[in-house]
Amino acid sequence: MSGTSADGIDAVVVRISSRGPGVRTRLLAHHHQAFGSTLRKRILHACLHGTVAGICELNFLLGEQFARAALAVIHDANLKPSQITAIGSHGQTVHHLPKAETPSTLQIGEPCVIAERTGIMTVADFRVRDMAAGGQGAPLVPYADWVLFTHERRPRIIQNLGGIGNLTFLPPGAELAEVIAFDTGPGNMVIDGVVAALSRGRKTYDQDGRWAASGLTSDRLLRECLHHPFIRRALPKTTGREEFGEPFVAWFIKRGRQLHLSHADLVATATEFTAASIARAYRRFLLPRLTARQLNRLQIILGGGGVKNPTLVRMLFERIGVGTLCAHEDFGIHSSAKEPLAFAILAHETLAGKPGNVPSATGARRPVVLGKIVPG
Ligand SMILES: Nc1ncnc2c1ncn2[C@@H]1O[C@H](COP(=O)(O)OP(=O)(O)O)[C@@H](O)[C@H]1O
Ligand SMILES: [Mg+2]
Numbered sequence: 001m002s003g004t005s006a007d008g009i010d011a012v013v014v015r016i017s018s019r020g021p022g023v024r025t026r027l028l029a030h031h032h033q034a035f036g037s038t039l040r041k042r043i044l045h046a047c048l049h050g051t052v053a054g055i056c057e058l059n060f061l062l063g064e065q066f067a068r069a070a071l072a073v074i075h076d077a078n079l080k081p082s083q084i085t086a087i088g089s090h091g092q093t094v095h096h097l098p099k100a101e102t103p104s105t106l107q108i109g110e111p112c113v114i115a116e117r118t119g120i121m122t123v124a125d126f127r128v129r130d131m132a133a134g135g136q137g138a139p140l141v142p143y144a145d146w147v148l149f150t151h152e153r154r155p156r157i158i159q160n161l162g163g164i165g166n167l168t169f170l171p172p173g174a175e176l177a178e179v180i181a182f183d184t185g186p187g188n189m190v191i192d193g194v195v196a197a198l199s200r201g202r203k204t205y206d207q208d209g210r211w212a213a214s215g216l217t218s219d220r221l222l223r224e225c226l227h228h229p230f231i232r233r234a235l236p237k238t239t240g241r242e243e244f245g246e247p248f249v250a251w252f253i254k255r256g257r258q259l260h261l262s263h264a265d266l267v268a269t270a271t272e273f274t275a276a277s278i279a280r281a282y283r284r285f286l287l288p289r290l291t292a293r294q295l296n297r298l299q300i301i302l303g304g305g306g307v308k309n310p311t312l313v314r315m316l317f318e319r320i321g322v323g324t325l326c327a328h329e330d331f332g333i334h335s336s337a338k339e340p341l342a343f344a345i346l347a348h349e350t351l352a353g354k355p356g357n358v359p360s361a362t363g364a365r366r367p368v369v370l371g372k373i374v375p376g
Helices: 037-049 053-077 111-118 127-132 142-150 189-198 205-212 219-226 246-258 261-289 290-299 310-322 338-351
Strands: 008-017 024-034 087-089 092-097 104-108 123-124 156-161 162-170 178-188 301-303 324-326 373-374
Touching: 008 053, 008 338, 024 053, 024 338, 037 053, 037 092, 037 261, 053 087, 053 092, 053 104, 053 111, 087 111, 104 127, 111 123, 111 373, 123 338, 142 156, 142 162, 142 338, 162 261, 162 324, 178 189, 178 261, 189 219, 189 246, 189 261, 205 261, 205 310, 219 246, 219 261, 246 261, 261 310, 310 324
Parallel strands: 087 123, 156 301, 301 324
Antiparallel strands: 008 024, 092 104, 123 373, 156 162, 162 178
């Protein structure tokens, strides 16, 4: 799995038994393979300005990278490739257009290259089947959240802070059809973009949220950000770099200059906007569904790289104001391991011939078996 941050590949080895709500998983290894800065720039460029030739080559180049990550994590688990049943590969999203006249989405990282290098059957390209069935192709993690985290008495929100922020809401004892999931807006994407621009590319993220912690939020700029059409959009909704990438960041910085904000204030406001967009989504779409008693029992489980930004987590905590915040680590899952784990679970369902999308989350007309299977 490599997310919209394009920071690198997270790979896991997981033993899966049973399927559906009774699934049992055991994580055997997790490996992060960072992208070098040249490759990261190439990916980010491809996302908004890629040429056909550039994307054609990058598809194969990323296939090699995913294969290397798979082999490395298998090695870390003290296993041999011949002991692995299958690889589930999400690929790298380079474009996501759920609202276009012809809705479409593009994940690259050629699965034939992965299968050829590893000799392992590879299931890839999960999003397109959901989209073909009328869905947005995202979010796809909710199925895994549902099997891993549904609790009989506690409502839970599984909040991912990747490049994009997304959540899965699980009412107590949720049936699959009761799951609500959507993108809340930016996760780290705006913070990363602002930090990269202000540091002239020397930094790619606000390490440990220190820069944001040294600034003050501009309420004026925050209010303007919250007018973004995506924040106001109804469900189902998903977003990407098209809406919160370079052009948004360029506008944000220009507006900040007009308001005479310091660099630290800009990073603080980008961080506060991220937290506020999430808290607002909770208040609008989720909290009204809970009784006072359920609110007391609410658990919010944070994951993704944004968990390592304490300023973002603090702002989130202050703005949400209800529930108990915890991390995936409290459930024995490294925060960066959950998304690759989710795609392993989805590949497992696909190989069993079972659907893996959650139609209430993606808007698909029906449950569909996801992905394309490349023999090993
Ligand atoms: N120590 C840290 N301090 C602040 N932010 C961090 C730190 N480590 C990672 N991050 C953030 O996490 C992001 C990567 O998160 P990840 O969950 O991999 O997102 P994605 O799924 O979009 O790739 C980085 O781009 C960065 O913004
Ligand atoms: Mg990542």
